[in-house]
Amino acid sequence: MGDRSSFPWPAAGLALAAGIVMIVSGAGVALAFAVTLLWMGTLWMVGSPAPPPSAGVEQEAMSAERMGELFEFSDSPIIVTRRNRVAVANRAARKLLGPHIIEQDVRMALRQPEAISLIDRDTDGFAVIRGLARRQDIWRINRKTLEGGMAVIEFVNRTAEADTARAHTDFVANASHELRTPLASILGYVETLQDDADDLDPAMAKRFLGTIEREGRRLQDLVSDLMSLSRIEAEKDDLPSDPIDFTALVRRAALDAAGPERTARLAIETETDFTVCGDVQQLEQLVRNLVDNALKYGGEDTPVSIHLQPQGSKRVRLTVADQGEGIAPEHIPHLTRRFYRTDPGRSRASGGTGLGLAIVKHIVERHRGRLDIESTLGEGTRVAVLLPIENEAEDEA
Incomplete structure (x- = not known):
């Protein structure tokens, strides 16, 4: 309801005078009363101050702005959503997803079934998605809900970890194969020498021993190189100064x-x-x-x-x-x-x-x-x- 002190009394008096003139002119009491009442009601509404903005909306805007300032220079992409629309996206997020995501529905920005499922649940949680920026990349999306329909979504790049794990797996498999080959050759020739030691031709025995020696040296070189590689990787962050x-x-x-x-x-x-x-x-x-x-x-x-x-x-x-x-x-x-x-x-x-x-x-x-x-x-x-x-x-x- 409006404040009585701010009501436009002069204009109300003019409306009342206009109603009297209508009665005198023969317009009819009911019509004159209705027009006067409508006029004064309109004046009452105009004279009333506009309602103050919602404290909740104002608080949401302020919170989003402050979070944007806080996250702007983070290395991790972070976005803040308000009712599932992107309100804030820091520099890393704009680089990852594009500047057009501001005010866009976050589900349209991500276009990943796992991410959409996480957002639709409207709860705290995480999802792992592939191909967000490039086909082979892997990202973990962490979502934290806030009051007022807001949420913070963080993107953590797990591509390097996956590549490292895959590289280690490949390395173990390759190293096992490379070690097994000369070992199998050595053991095979040794067994032949043991089984046929009395009947084996000396020239053939010498050739077998030569093969064993060659494969043994190859095995030694392989182990030496593996140890060298391990040592160098362990010291990779230690800059030599001699x-x-x-x-x-x-x-x-x-x-x-x-x-x-x-x-x-x-x-x-x-x-x-x-x-x-x-x-x-x-x-x-x-x-x-x-x-x-x-x-x-x-x-x-x-x-x-x-x-x-x-x-x-x-x-x-x-x-x-x-x-x-x-x-x-x-x-x-x-x-x-x-x-x-x-x-x-x-x-x-x-x-x-x-x-x-x-x-x-x-x-x-x-x-x-x-x-x-x-x-x-x-x-x-x-x-x-x-x-x-x-x-x-x-x-x-």
Whole structure:
């Protein structure tokens, strides 16, 4: 009801006077009374102040605004809904779902049966959905209901965890297979020697023993590489700080990898001396792996070039190039995966474990460097490693 002090009395008096004039003019008492009453009622309504806004609506708007300010710079996508419409979406949510989701029905924004089911239940809970942004991604959606029909929905990206779990499963399966193969060969030849020890031809026995030795060394190399990889991964966050004469290290490790029988195939070129901060054993292993791969898969009697040169003022570039058959483009992105081989039979025959480039990649990452692999079929492969020079390692981290 309106406030009596704010009622427009002068206008009411004018309405009453108009009613009297209508009666005098013969309009009839009933009609004049009705018009006067309607006029004064309208004046009463106009004179009444507008009702104050609902405290609940005002509180909801204020709560949504404050939550928006709180969540805006969160790394996790977060949206606030009011009666299932998106009232607030932080920066991460707008990047994930698009800026158009504001004021959109959240179910239309997500378009995932699991998420829609969670929202329709109108209770606290979570749902796991796939393909929200990309086909293979996995997200957990957490929903917390609030008063006034509001809710907070948080998106937690679980893709990396799933990828890691899958990678571990694949690694265990591949490692088991790689270990089982030489073990089966060793056990098979040993059993043959035991069963036919008296009747076995000495030349054949010698060949069997040679196979056992070869498979035993392959097994030893595989276990050694697995231990190296495990050690490097355990230290991946520990940035090496010991200054190393990288030029001398490259020469020493390259000659060690080649051995006396392959040294003549090496062509080592260095423009100057370089000092890096690093782990001596790991950098030597990196060079040995690259040089050994180039010598194994390069063309017979063709040179392997090792070039050390500056890359700008902050990095040194080590390039190892062979003149082999080259690698098809579709294989290159996968070369640093554990146990990945472009030619499994040839790799095993040459004594490869399938872990060499995986170890190189992890060593490079630990030293805050970069690994590039280029190859042309029929021409050869070139692997480049960029490492920060001493006193620049922290800047590159």
